[in-house]
Amino acid sequence: MEGAAVDHLAHERSRAQFDVEAMKIAWAGSKHAVDVADRMARLVASDPVFKKDNRMMLGRKELFKNTLRKAAHAWKRINELRLTEEEASMLRIFVDEPGYVDLHWGMFVPAIKGQGTDEQQKKWLPLAYRMQIIGCYAQTELGHGSNVQGLETTATFDPKTDEFIIHSPTLTSSKWWPGGLGKISTHAVVYARLITDGKDHGINGFIVQLRSLDDHSPLPGIVVGDIGTKFGNGAYNTMDNGVLRFDHVRIPRNQMLMRVSQVTREGKFVQSDVPRQLLYGTMVYVRQTIVSDASKALSRAVCIAVRYSAVRRQFGSQDGSPETQVIDYKTQQSRLFPLLASAYAFRFVGEWLKWLYRDVTERLQANDFSTLPEAHACTAGLKSLTTSVTADGIEECRKLCGGHGYLCSSGLPELFAVYVPACTYEGDNVVLLLQVARFLMKTVSQLGSGKKPVGTTAYMGSVQHLLQSKCDVLTAEDWLKPSVILEAFEARAIRLAVNCAKNISKFPSQEEGFSELSADLVEVAIAHCQLIIVSKFIDKVKEDIQGHGVKELLQILCNVYALSLVHKHLGDFVSTGYITPRQGALANEQLRFLYAQVRPNAVALVDAFNYTDHYLGSILGRFDGNVYPKLYEEAWKDPLNDTVVPDGYHEYIRPLLKQKFTVSRM
Amino acid sequence: MEGAAVDHLAHERSRAQFDVEAMKIAWAGSKHAVDVADRMARLVASDPVFKKDNRMMLGRKELFKNTLRKAAHAWKRINELRLTEEEASMLRIFVDEPGYVDLHWGMFVPAIKGQGTDEQQKKWLPLAYRMQIIGCYAQTELGHGSNVQGLETTATFDPKTDEFIIHSPTLTSSKWWPGGLGKISTHAVVYARLITDGKDHGINGFIVQLRSLDDHSPLPGIVVGDIGTKFGNGAYNTMDNGVLRFDHVRIPRNQMLMRVSQVTREGKFVQSDVPRQLLYGTMVYVRQTIVSDASKALSRAVCIAVRYSAVRRQFGSQDGSPETQVIDYKTQQSRLFPLLASAYAFRFVGEWLKWLYRDVTERLQANDFSTLPEAHACTAGLKSLTTSVTADGIEECRKLCGGHGYLCSSGLPELFAVYVPACTYEGDNVVLLLQVARFLMKTVSQLGSGKKPVGTTAYMGSVQHLLQSKCDVLTAEDWLKPSVILEAFEARAIRLAVNCAKNISKFPSQEEGFSELSADLVEVAIAHCQLIIVSKFIDKVKEDIQGHGVKELLQILCNVYALSLVHKHLGDFVSTGYITPRQGALANEQLRFLYAQVRPNAVALVDAFNYTDHYLGSILGRFDGNVYPKLYEEAWKDPLNDTVVPDGYHEYIRPLLKQKFTVSRM
Numbered sequence A, B: 001m002e003g004a005a006v007d008h009l010a011h012e013r014s015r016a017q018f019d020v021e022a023m024k025i026a027w028a029g030s031k032h033a034v035d036v037a038d039r040m041a042r043l044v045a046s047d048p049v050f051k052k053d054n055r056m057m058l059g060r061k062e063l064f065k066n067t068l069r070k071a072a073h074a075w076k077r078i079n080e081l082r083l084t085e086e087e088a089s090m091l092r093i094f095v096d097e098p099g100y101v102d103l104h105w106g107m108f109v110p111a112i113k114g115q116g117t118d119e120q121q122k123k124w125l126p127l128a129y130r131m132q133i134i135g136c137y138a139q140t141e142l143g144h145g146s147n148v149q150g151l152e153t154t155a156t157f158d159p160k161t162d163e164f165i166i167h168s169p170t171l172t173s174s175k176w177w178p179g180g181l182g183k184i185s186t187h188a189v190v191y192a193r194l195i196t197d198g199k200d201h202g203i204n205g206f207i208v209q210l211r212s213l214d215d216h217s218p219l220p221g222i223v224v225g226d227i228g229t230k231f232g233n234g235a236y237n238t239m240d241n242g243v244l245r246f247d248h249v250r251i252p253r254n255q256m257l258m259r260v261s262q263v264t265r266e267g268k269f270v271q272s273d274v275p276r277q278l279l280y281g282t283m284v285y286v287r288q289t290i291v292s293d294a295s296k297a298l299s300r301a302v303c304i305a306v307r308y309s310a311v312r313r314q315f316g317s318q319d320g321s322p323e324t325q326v327i328d329y330k331t332q333q334s335r336l337f338p339l340l341a342s343a344y345a346f347r348f349v350g351e352w353l354k355w356l357y358r359d360v361t362e363r364l365q366a367n368d369f370s371t372l373p374e375a376h377a378c379t380a381g382l383k384s385l386t387t388s389v390t391a392d393g394i395e396e397c398r399k400l401c402g403g404h405g406y407l408c409s410s411g412l413p414e415l416f417a418v419y420v421p422a423c424t425y426e427g428d429n430v431v432l433l434l435q436v437a438r439f440l441m442k443t444v445s446q447l448g449s450g451k452k453p454v455g456t457t458a459y460m461g462s463v464q465h466l467l468q469s470k471c472d473v474l475t476a477e478d479w480l481k482p483s484v485i486l487e488a489f490e491a492r493a494i495r496l497a498v499n500c501a502k503n504i505s506k507f508p509s510q511e512e513g514f515s516e517l518s519a520d521l522v523e524v525a526i527a528h529c530q531l532i533i534v535s536k537f538i539d540k541v542k543e544d545i546q547g548h549g550v551k552e553l554l555q556i557l558c559n560v561y562a563l564s565l566v567h568k569h570l571g572d573f574v575s576t577g578y579i580t581p582r583q584g585a586l587a588n589e590q591l592r593f594l595y596a597q598v599r600p601n602a603v604a605l606v607d608a609f610n611y612t613d614h615y616l617g618s619i620l621g622r623f624d625g626n627v628y629p630k631l632y633e634e635a636w637k638d639p640l641n642d643t644v645v646p647d648g649y650h651e652y653i654r655p656l657l658k659q660k661f662t663v664s665r666m
């Protein structure tokens, strides 16, 4: 991407056996998507306001102010250039700093769209679209996150004034975590326990104004602030995650989001005929974006680690020849290439989830709710799996860079710190897997009842076959057949599920069995989700894919993804009796051959992500591989190097050296 | 430890089935060790200079200066109170901030002790002991870390002046990473390529003065500075990891560390009759301290996560009763309790390593080198395994705390950031495991040759038995027998090793086989190291241990440690044919029963670590469990909360809200 004078990776690039430009299209989804990304990435990279290499040196306040500046500038550019929604969202991605705008566009607006009546949408959305109000999503409290039904904030209807009284009755009912809340949002969708006439109707959403639109001061009865420093140096500290308390704050009745349930003028609580499941639509949407973010974050880390592993040489020099590139070590490959394959796998399953969301939406509009539970379980599971693998994968990439990966200038520490909360927000990953497991146990219990499993659980329809069949792999090459891989993953998933269901049935009650065996159930859910990703990757490779060598390389990556999982979870595959230890060993052998096929293409495969140096933000991941001079240059910019003799020398070092203390017993 | 007014965990504490005070002794090693730790921890916690809760808010310079202040104050206290070496080192541990003193005492002094002649020790050690000089350990360069033999810095002997000329011939030869180097050290042990009379004699150590003892300015020919910000906010940024370049810097000949090799006045290079292996002694020492640090770091994280999991309640409330403590969820237990058990396991293997170090030292003094390769492999492997598990374990503990774990006030982000480099320094963990694997392959190849495997490889002597025997577990309880567990780990380790050796022998050369199969070899090494830890834990439980219930609880933890590994590595155990899938399932079943036994003791088991709130540095891990009010209080201290309306509002938010921009196409 960068037109560099030196290219230390030119030799690597010349070895690639496929058309990188065509792979860019396969990765991005279309030529159009590549072009938009290209234009937006350059726009951001060339604009001094969007500079981000100074982030490490800023205190919290300057850091935060700088993010406000970037957000305002981005908005200005979006308007000046009359960007489309697609372009604008790309631009925000490349600005690459969490900020209040993420919640405004990503949660506040969708919440109103999903839960507001037509009238409410007509009133609030234009304000939000023009950013005449800025909103956040205030659900989590100090005491409750995963258990939304346990939220304590109350919204009590007062029929006298036709208002709700929003109140925080306890310390633990303080809203806690909402992004954009702490310092910026003028409005929030607040989730609170609806009370009418002394009766508790459970959790509902309310649009609440928090701050004056004139001078930004909190409205009467509202205490609001930032919850403090978070993981990492820059990272998520550009975001004002906030705390919020209400002291009997009044809002008009029409600010309850009333699409699925309403409170009448008289204070009667009524459910509309719009089914509650509609709300799941938004969840499917939000989680699909999280899967797509996972592939982005993982691919960035992999891009850095692959390029640096090709630059870095250590050991193995014979008679003065250059040392071995660390990417040539099989241990390095066995850690790095499965992550490279995962980045591609997550990208494609993310694209498929977009299709799923469209499909669900269309069905909902036609009042068809039949696929919703399956779609919901599927997105919950994929959110959990892809974010966990990505978080661990980023840290693994950092370790793969040796000591230099520990420097912020490698980009990896901050990428990790900014990414990891994805394992927690929008559903704690373990809690989500338990939901998936519950759905799977239900599906298993209904097998043979005539109710056919749909979508990603369709394979469960072949339960009899999958319980009886055996893997017929005889040679390492047999593991390259998509049908062999697919059946192995299906058999493992269903066998684990059926075993678990059997074990649960031995307990006095289903509930007790479920909770006692929940650690096993998590493994059942993971097996199911891995199957989904493998099968979508296989489907992708079956598509008509343009460009010399592109399909071949994707096939290789698909096999790497699948076989590295077979190796990692060998216990599952062997102990459920579908494959033999010998077949497991053959899978592992084939994996080595696949790594050798990835190797000459590794750098080109990460080039295909098409990331600018600005977006990567990593000296180790520089496109031109010119790592050492730039690391050296960067070091001197640290504030500690402002003076040769450090501040504190005269007070704390000199007296010590000059031995002003008595000698100890040591 | 804290005499708190409230104790939200009192009920938990009352449920414990063992004597916590006795467990403290088992953990610390002796009553004396508990007392020293107690006194030093209180000393630090009560001294305002050692306050550390403001770390997140400091910029790099203030942070660093503050660390200098603490180090000087600690030194002052050590002298004033005439502390013993043991007390002083405890005090430094509880100050709990990486700083130049760590390298001075932990690397510079040991290097001179280990590699200096008696004369050199007599000259330099007293200066170092009194801190009239401050030293660091300058080995790693920009271009070389793992491959020490590839270092490029040169030390060329000049017979005319009887001096060495220290020089950095290339950019990549710049020293890079040494702690304490950047801003503080007056001296360094510098590793450089010794050249006499045009001949390269490989890497040797040299004592080099870097800075003036009068005004701290770098001596002529020396460029030195800090390498920049590292992972995390406070974390390792209190340390001045440095960059250093030499331009023909001259030092007297007697500043080469000459214990094992010397350069004569004439420039002749001679090896002394002291064997080179002596140097391994220092490595064994340093790595043993790293294992001991691992148990410390992991136990801190586990302490925080256990206490918070007992405080945190989520879901499961029936009719207004309190919700379920999250520590009661089996998924939480299956993630948390193996880490609790690992903390204990690492503690005991660390104590055993101290014995090993003493044993090696005695043998070396008696010119017995027979156990050295085994001791060396063992410490390398244990360093690798314990640091990897600890790094991942800290992050897992953070996730176990849900969203609140992501706040710096939880203590976990900084604990992670400051800990992870342990996976890289003192030997990259993968490189170390490959060394262990090489040693194991050699041991396997010598089986039956009459050379008996010693120490931790002694089990390999029973290779025939272990290859043929089968696990005889019939019930879940059978897995509680130490002999059953031990043989399972021995059989798995040796079977993996023998398989690998066989596979290697199929390659044209041993070297090629080793490198092609290196990913498998890493797994062989891990299996061997896990066996060591399991067997030392079993030995520990066999000891005479005082106190009601203490032995019983340690037995439970030992079983949790072992069986959770059987479950995690089921593929190894089953596919090598030692255990059946059914036996694997029984191990997993037993594991659940063990978790239920740990549960009522969990809080008391972490109390036994005896950590002060100051040392833990975590609101979630507070001894009194008073989490919510303190989280709330802490939030308001963030600099962002200095003003209600944030800096930047007028420039970047108001204009946006007031719509000064044209409307976009969106």
Ligand SMILES: Cc1cc2nc3c(=O)[nH]c(=O)nc-3n(C[C@H](O)[C@H](O)[C@H](O)COP(=O)(O)OP(=O)(O)OC[C@H]3O[C@@H](n4cnc5c(N)ncnc54)[C@H](O)[C@@H]3O)c2cc1C
Binding pocket: A103, A137, A138, A139, A140, A143, A144, A145, A146, A147, A176, A177, A178, A179, A236, A241, A421, A424, A425, A426, A427, A428, A430, A431, A434, B312, B314, B315, B326, B329, B331, B332, B399, B400, B401, B402, B403, B404, B406
């Ligand atoms: C960076 C960040 C941004 C956020 N942004 C927002 C935002 O904009 N708006 C908003 O409203 N919220 C936000 N949140 C909050 C987030 O949604 C919650 O943190 C998340 O839902 C997890 O809930 P929790 O923190 O209560 O975890 P907990 O539920 O307390 O989890 C603690 C532990 O208990 C376990 N556990 C809990 N329940 C069960 C169960 N039933 N079975 C087994 N195990 C269980 C979990 O697995 C976990 O290990 C944000 C959080 C973060 C970290």
Ligand SMILES: Cc1cc2nc3c(=O)[nH]c(=O)nc-3n(C[C@H](O)[C@H](O)[C@H](O)COP(=O)(O)OP(=O)(O)OC[C@H]3O[C@@H](n4cnc5c(N)ncnc54)[C@H](O)[C@@H]3O)c2cc1C
Binding pocket: A312, A314, A315, A326, A329, A331, A332, A399, A400, A401, A402, A403, A404, A406, B103, B137, B138, B139, B140, B143, B144, B145, B146, B147, B176, B177, B178, B179, B236, B241, B421, B424, B425, B426, B427, B428, B430, B431, B434
């Ligand atoms: C916080 C911190 C403090 C430090 N303090 C000091 C100090 O005080 N003094 C000092 O001298 N140094 C210090 N170091 C440097 C440290 O010792 C090195 O970083 C470490 O030795 C690893 O070497 P490297 O960085 O060159 O990694 P590399 O060797 O470049 O490793 C990069 C990757 O290559 C792989 N690799 C390398 N060789 C092989 C092989 N033969 N086979 C398979 N894979 C291989 C590794 O596994 C890794 O994945 C410090 C480092 C850190 C992070």
Ligand SMILES: [Ca+2]
Binding pocket: A056, A058, A059, A060, A233, B056, B058, B059, B060, B233
């Ligand atoms: Ca900072």
